[in-house]
Amino acid sequence: MNLPHPGELRHKVSIGKTENAVNVNGYPEATDTVVCRVWAGIMDDASSRYFGSAGAENAQRGLCFMIRWRNDVRAGMWVMWNDEKQLITEVGEYDFKRRYMKLITQSVKGVR
Numbered sequence: 001m002n003l004p005h006p007g008e009l010r011h012k013v014s015i016g017k018t019e020n021a022v023n024v025n026g027y028p029e030a031t032d033t034v035v036c037r038v039w040a041g042i043m044d045d046a047s048s049r050y051f052g053s054a055g056a057e058n059a060q061r062g063l064c065f066m067i068r069w070r071n072d073v074r075a076g077m078w079v080m081w082n083d084e085k086q087l088i089t090e091v092g093e094y095d096f097k098r099r100y101m102k103l104i105t106q107s108v109k110g111v112r
Contacts, residue, residue, distance in 0.1 A: 002067045002094075003042050003094050003095065003099070003100060004094070004100055008041040008066065009040055009041045009066065009067070009068070010039065010041070011039065011040050011041070011042055011081065011088070012037060012038075012039060012040075012082060013037070013038060013039075013040045013065065013067075013079050014034050014036075014037050014079070014080040014081075015034070015035050015036050015037075015038060015067075015073055015078070015079055015080075015088075015103075016032055016033055016034040016035050016077060016078055016080065017032075017033055017035060017076070017077045017078070018030050018031070018032050018033075018035060018057075018078065019031055019033055023070055032078075034080075035072055035073070035077065036070065036072070036073075037108035038067045038068065038070070039067070039068075040065045040066060040067045040079075040081075040103075041065070041066040041067075042063055042064070042065055042066075042081070043063070043064040043072075044049045044062075044063060044064075045062030045063055045064050045104060045105075046087070049080040060104065060106055060107070062102055062104065062105065062106050063081075063086055063104075063105050063107075063109050064102055064103065064105070065079055065081075065086075065102070065103040065105060066094075066100055066101075066102055066103075067100065067101055067103065068100060068101075069093070069098040069099055069100060070099050070101065071099060073088070073091060073101065073103065074088075074091065075088050075089060075091050076088065078105075079103060079105055085107065086105035086106065086107045087105060087106055087107065088103050088104070088105050089104055089105060089106050090102075091103055091104075092101075092104070
């Protein structure tokens with residue numbers, strides 16, 4: 001796998017996490033917290049597909065984000081790009097020197 005060139009990181013994205021807190025009434029309330037804003041390179045993933053679920057058609061889109069190495073990014077967090085929240089499903093690295101990392105994400109939307 002080739003290392004990305006720093007010039008390929010030309011998209012500004014936000015990486016964050018969703019935390020569940022208890023509100024005043026005792027119910028869980030999801031709040032989004034932005035952890036960092038980074039420059040990223042974006043590639044289309046081969047995992048994009050259409051599927052039917054409960055009588056509705058859905059589109060699942062997979063993207064790969066390449067960013068510089070960060071210790072605070074984990075699977076289960078999300079990436080906000082073009083006002084679309086992508087859930088990070090996998091975190092990989094390009095080499096063992098911890099220079100770059102690859103975030104494999106998915107987003108599911110209803111088509112009809």
